[in-house]
Amino acid sequence: MRLYKFYQWIPVLLIVICVFYSSSQPYQKQDVRPEIGKYVDLEKVEKNFGNVKLNYAGSEVSVEAKGPASFIEFFIRKGAHFTVFFALGFFAFRAIRINGSKTIKSAIIALALVASYAAFDETHQNFTENRTPHVEDVLIDMSGGATAILLASLIYRNRPIRKTSSRNV
Numbered sequence: 495m496r497l498y499k500f501y502q503w504i505p506v507l508l509i510v511i512c513v514f515y516s517s518s519q520p521y522q523k524q525d526v527r528p529e530i531g532k533y534v535d536l537e538k539v540e541k542n543f544g545n546v547k548l549n550y551a552g553s554e555v556s557v558e559a560k561g562p563a564s565f566i567e568f569f570i571r572k573g574a575h576f577t578v579f580f581a582l583g584f585f586a587f588r589a590i591r592i593n594g595s596k597t598i599k600s601a602i603i604a605l606a607l608v609a610s611y612a613a614f615d616e617t618h619q620n621f622t623e624n625r626t627p628h629v630e631d632v633l634i635d636m637s638g639g640a641t642a643i644l645l646a647s648l649i650y651r652n653r654p655i656r657k658t659s660s661r662n663v
Contacts, residue, residue: 499589499592499593502585502589502592503589505581505585505589506582506585506586509578509581509582509585510582512578513578513615514615514618517615517618517619517622518618520622520623520624520625521624521625522624526567526570527564527567528563530570534562534563536563539565539566543557543562543565544558550568550628551626551630555568572631575631575635575638576635576637576638577638578635578638579612579635579636579638579642580639582607582608582611582638582639583604583605583638583639584642584643584646586603586604586608587600587601587604587642587643587647587650588650590603590604591646591650597650597651598647600647601643601647604639605639608635608640608643609636609639611635612631612635612639613632615632615635616629616631
């Protein structure tokens with residue numbers, strides 16, 4: 495395997511390791527609500543978002559039901575799901591494409607990788623103390639990955655696959 499092509503998998507591997515580590519931690523180690531209270535005026539959150547209510551995984555997400563810090567934390571956590579799997583999708587597509595696959599094949603393989611790892615991550619959380627797996631999180635993860643793969647497909651669709659020299663062996 496050419497070194498250049500191998501290096502393309504390093505970001506994918508790092509993201510997978512970080513996600514695994516993160517989902518191995520109990521919720522209490524990742525609770526950012528105390529920090530939110532330090533940096534956000536929670537009274538303004540109550541005033542401005544007091545009427546916002548949504549249903550997620552069978553429970554109500556609102557300032558009234560959860561409190562302002564938990565309400566904000568919910569969006570931070572879901573944004574993190576989308577963003578991390580966006581990065582995973584982008585780098586997986588890029589690594590597969592650079593390793594010689596056509597754009598559509600790269601997109602399909604990358605999406606399968608993202609979906610598989612999202613499902614694995616939620617299953618893994620089932621075995622972690624005070625963590626609850628949600629199918630909805632898998633859908634957010636896949637949305638992030640699919641968005642990145644679509645973007646990467648547009649970026650890389652007309653680029654020729656880079657030929658590596660023999661000195662990169």
